[in-house]
Structures are given as C-alpha cells and as structure tokens.
Amino acid sequence: MKTQLKKGVLDLCVLAVLDRGDSYAYELVNQLAQGMQISEGTIYPLMRRLQAEAWVETYLVESSAGPSRKYYRLTAAGRAELDAMRREWRDFVSEVELVLSPAPQTEEALS
Amino acid sequence: MKTQLKKGVLDLCVLAVLDRGDSYAYELVNQLAQGMQISEGTIYPLMRRLQAEAWVETYLVESSAGPSRKYYRLTAAGRAELDAMRREWRDFVSEVELVLSPAPQTEEALS
DNA sequence: CCGCATTACCTTGCAATGCAAGGTATCGTG
DNA sequence: CACGATACCTTGCATTGCAAGGTAATGCGG
Numbered sequence: 573m574k575t576q577l578k579k580g581v582l583d584l585c586v587l588a589v590l591d592r593g594d595s596y597a598y599e600l601v602n603q604l605a606q607g608m609q610i611s612e613g614t615i616y617p618l619m620r621r622l623q624a625e626a627w628v629e630t631y632l633v634e635s636s637a638g639p640s641r642k643y644y645r646l647t648a649a650g651r652a653e654l655d656a657m658r659r660e661w662r663d664f665v666s667e668v669e670l671v672l673s674p675a676p677q678t679e680e681a682l683s
Numbered sequence: 684m685k686t687q688l689k690k691g692v693l694d695l696c697v698l699a700v701l702d703r704g705d706s707y708a709y710e711l712v713n714q715l716a717q718g719m720q721i722s723e724g725t726i727y728p729l730m731r732r733l734q735a736e737a738w739v740e741t742y743l744v745e746s747s748a749g750p751s752r753k754y755y756r757l758t759a760a761g762r763a764e765l766d767a768m769r770r771e772w773r774d775f776v777s778e779v780e781l782v783l784s785p786a787p788q789t790e791e792a793l794s
Numbered sequence: 795c796c797g798c799a800t801t802a803c804c805t806t807g808c809a810a811t812g813c814a815a816g817g818t819a820t821c822g823t824g
Numbered sequence: 825c826a827c828g829a830t831a832c833c834t835t836g837c838a839t840t841g842c843a844a845g846g847t848a849a850t851g852c853g854g
Contacts, residue, residue: 576691576839577775579811585782592785598831607778613813616833621811638830639820658783664688665776667718671696672769674703687810690840709802724842727804732840749801750849796854804847810840818833824826 573608582610582618584657587646590628591654596641619644627653684719693721693729695772698757698765701739707752730755738764 585604589595595603597615604610622628627650632640646654696719697711706714708726715721733739738761743751757765 573775573778574691574771575812577771579690579840580685580687581779582812585779588783596831597833604782607781609813611813612831612833613815613835614811617811635821635830637821639818639832641831660685660688661779661783664684667684668692668696668772670718671715672699672772686841690811693841707802708804720842722842723802723804724806724844725840728840746801746850748850750803750847752802798852798854799850800852801850802848804845806843806845808842808844812839813837814835815837816833816835818831820830820832821828822830823828 578608578610581661582614583622584654584661586615586618586622587627587650587654587657590644590646591651594643594645596633596643598641600644622650625653626650689719689721692772693725694733695765695768697726697729697733698738698761698768701755701757702762702765705754705756707744707754709752711755733761736764737761 582604585608586600589600589603597612597619600619601610601612601615619628622644623630626647628644629647630642630644633643634640693715696715700706700711700714708723708730711730712721712723712726730739733755734741737758739755740758741753741755744754745751
C-alpha cells in the first residue's frame with residue numbers, strides 16, 4: 573500500500589480499533605498490519621501524539637510472557653475526535669470521488 | 684480539508700482532471716481549489732514530478748492576457764498510471780472502511 | 795507613458811508523518 | 825545461560841503539501 577495515502581488516516585484507524593476495546597501498540601501493529609502495512613516505527617510516535625492530544629490514556633498491565641504492556645484506552649475526547657475524523661474521512665472520499673468521476677457537464681464549459 | 688489526507692491523492696486528482704482535457708497549472712489550481720483546497724506552491728512541484736515520471740508532456744500556448752501557458756497533456760504511460768492509481772485508491776478506501784466498520788467478530792479473538 | 799491588477803510562471807524553507815534501522819529489557823524454554 | 829519472542833522506544837531520512845515570496849507579460853485607467 574502506498575505510503576503517502578496513509579498519511580492522516582492512521583490516526584483515525586487506530587482510534588477506530590481502540591473504540592472496539594483497549595489495546596497496546598505492539599498488538600495494534602499486528603492487527604492493522606493485516607490489511608494495511610504499518611510498522612512499529614510508525615505506531616509509537618503516533619501513540620504519543622494521540623496521548624498528547626488527550627484522545628487516549630494509558631495504563632500498564634504485566635504480561636506473563638514479556639515486558640509490561642502499555643494499554644491505551646479511548647477518552648471521551650478521543651471518542652468525539654473519532655466521530656469528527658469519520659466525518660472528515662467521508663467528506664474527503666466524496667470529494668476525491670467527485671474529481672475522479674467523469675466530467676460533470678457544466679453548462680459554461682463551452683467557451 | 685486536512686492537509687495530511689491529501690498526500691498521495693493529488694497526483695491522482697490531477698491526472699484525472701487532465702484525462703478530461705489538457706490544462707495548465709494555474710487553471711488546475713483553480714479547478715481543484717473548488718472542492719479541495721490546493722495552492723500554487725503545491726501544484727508546480729507536483730507537475731514537475733508528473734513530468735519527470737513521463738506521465739505528462741508539455742507544450743506552450745500564448746495567452747491573450749498574460750504570459751504563455753504551459754499546457755500539460757496526459758501521455759499513454761500517464762493514462763496507464765491513472766488507471767493503476769484509481770485501483771489503488773479503491774483498494775485503499777476499502778481497506779480503511781474495513782477498519783472503520785464494526786468488529787468483524789473473528790473466532791480466534793477469544794484467547 | 796506609467797503604475798496597477800490580473801494572469802501565469804517559479805523557488806525556498808518549513809511542517810507533518812510514515813518507515814527502516816537500530817537499540818533496550820523481560821520472560822519462558824531448551 | 826543463550827536464544828527467540830514479546831514489547832517498549834528513538835534517530836534519521838524521504839515524501840509531500842503549503843505559505844511566502846519572487847519574476848514577467850498583458851491590458852487598462854489615469
């Protein structure tokens with residue numbers, strides 16, 4: 573999948589996944605990596621940004637196999653942002669589809 | 684419209700517009716600026732990239748009001764690329780919509 | 795004829811973000 | 825006790841959109 577296309581969408585995707593239940597970065601990468609490529613070098617800075625915006629909050633959970641996991645939970649603000657991003661996403665897709673669709677036959681295009 | 688979302692899509696949009704007829708950068712900005720914001724500082728480097736990839740070729744046309752216009756015409760390679768990009772776009776949208784849709788209830792998620 | 799708006803071209807520097815590469819630490823198993 | 829898997833993280837680079845600024849041609853009003 574083209575790298576540039578993902579820019580600005582991964583936030584939305586991560587928030588959407590977290591809306592289905594708390595998770596931690598390492599797991600998020602594995603989940604998202606199935607459909608769209610995404611690597612650790614992407615997710616960790618991204619989670620920091622989400623936390624800096626107060627869209628998620630964290631808590632540690634000890635693991636039976638490996639170091640403690642830093643779980644992320646959506647905040648109320650995060651859920652609101654998720655809704656806003658969903659709307660932006662739909663508007664964006666509509667806009668692009670409009671450009672991609674065949675000429676809209678505007679009357680004044682016959683100069 | 685969010686800046687980051689546009690990354691990787693503007694190429695596709697410009698090629699799609701050119702597929703409907705030759706145009707020049709200044710006009711492309713005005714056309715695209717209706718739906719999605721786009722500025723001159725974006726379009727000129729972009730057109731250079733498209734030309735460097737040989738997806739478009741140029742020819743000058745003198746204008747009755749202002750300096751000569753540098754028209755861009757889609758090449759065969761450009762048209763092929765446009766088709767490829769359209770497919771990538773659809774795949775990309777599908778992938779994101781999949782993530783945004785409610786939990787798909789995979790059996791093995793009950794560990 | 796001169797300045798100004800409009801058209802039309804272009805470049806520089808910055809900001810945002812995805813990613814490869816590399817680093818650290820913990821746990822269970824052989 | 826070495827190793828793989830799990831899980832965390834950072835640094836530096838590449839790409840790309842954009843604001844800001846610069847150049848030049850044309851026609852019009854004063």
